Amino acid sequence: MTHELSGRNLLSSVRKDLARYRERIEPQQLRVAVIRFLPTEGDPPEWSLRMEASRVSAEQKVRAFTHLGFGVDHVVLPGTVSAAEFAARIDACNSDQATRAVIVQFPPPARLTSLVQRLDPAKDIDGLLGERSLQRSCATADGIGRIVAAFDSGATVAVVGARGFVGSGVVRLLADRGTPVVPLDQGDDLSRAARADVVVSTAGSAHLLTPEHIRPHHRAVIDSGFSPRSDGSVAGDIHPDAARLPQNITPVPGGVGPVEMAVLMERIVQQVADPDLKPWTFPQSPYVSLRASAARMRSTGRTPGTASKPRAVPDHGAAPRHTQSTNRKRGSPTR
Structure with missing residues (x-):
């Protein structure tokens, strides 16, 4: 049976x-700015959904920083805001x-993206500035790396x-930790992921x-996809039939x-x-190595790497087999 790795439990523990x-932060009257954008009339539905996801994410950040004693400036800008005002x-x-950190919810309108580079690197706690940032990566990548660390021996x-x-x-x-990586992206054969021990998906597809x-x-599958849908639900990168397979x-x-x-x-x-x-x-969870898993399946007369009851994958709009490389830093709510 597949075990769910709860990020919510981890967050609750860290908050505590x-x-x-x-008591050390609040008397200093320090602030954090969280900037997001509104959709504009005529925007495609997909963009409006992403801006709604950005809203939820921003509100979660407001709660998180407020919990620590910061004042939070939740700045909401219209999609039509001028470059000069931004x-x-x-x-x-x-x-x-007094403002010690600034987070711009991504994606901003394309015409404003380059202006994010105006941020003071000392206040870029989410690694938005790339090579100019003092952070080694964005917070999402950092979190994923820590989950992987519990399984990558x-x-x-x-x-x-x-x-x-x-x-x-x-x-x-x-790479910093010396972990062997199989990098896959648009145009690559994604079936190569089946031969890895751990799979991370950040495609947003x-x-x-x-x-x-x-x-x-698979010891662990880390799904960082977050695709909002018009009915209010969200979908990850992992198909529901596949989500029941890994350990x-x-x-x-x-x-x-x-x-x-x-x-x-x-x-x-x-x-x-x-x-x-x-x-x-991130807390460790039990797992069986690829070698032990293969031996176990051979002992039951099944082919290693297959499920006990193969299921046909329904065609839900024929999802592409190659990632679209859409994993820019997104303003997703707590996934």
């Missing part, structure tokens, strides 16, 4: 642990000594969406990975999103209250 810093907002945050990790913003951060962090890619021997999996919602929030809370505490705060670690 960091609550002690409130730039002025960022410049004002940069010059305000002697493992090979397939990263789907490896050239995107989040995926490239995951690849970089795994609903139900992209099917039982062809996800297998019972461990992060659910959508409730998996990677809360872990991302826990990273942001840790980073801001390290920045303003305790630079020696040790990073939290």
